[in-house]
Amino acid sequence: MLRRLEVAAIALAALIAAGVVALLGHTIVGLACLGGALVLGLGAERFVARRFYAWGYAEREDDLLVRRGLLFSRLSVVPYGRMQFIDVTAGPLERSFRLATVRMHTAAAASDARIPGLDREEAARLRDRLAEVGEAQAAGL
Secondary structure, three states: OHHHHHHHHHHHHHHHHHHHHHHOOOHHHHHHHHHHHHHHHHHHHHHHHHHHHHOEEEEOOOEEEEEEOOOOOEEEEEEHHHEEEEEEEOOHHHHHOOEEEEEEEEOOOOOOOEEEEEEHHHHHHHHHHHHHHHHHHHHOO
16 A cells, blocks of 8 residues: 555656646657656556565464565565564554554574564554464463
């Protein structure tokens, strides 16, 4: 949602600039800019939509799977028992759309498992579930 808003703002600015050029008497140049802005806007929308659908997660019995990436696909397996804490963060723009990001911190220094763009209530539910299952898994060691 946020990325689509960014693409729409950039495409709108390009369309307005092309319209101004066309109104100033450079009709052919303005129409070419208008067509270029439209093509670039549609291409950016397609790219953003693909990036959105590239993210995914699945809760399993012993671990959490986090999938991401278009060109370079990455699948992270985060065992519940290795989670140290779970953050739910939301910047000002995310808050305005009632979105949040869940970030899992593990014992591994390089762990960067995160799930962006979740609904605020889903992020809170996931955080509580991961904390609950993580405590149960850690207690069983």
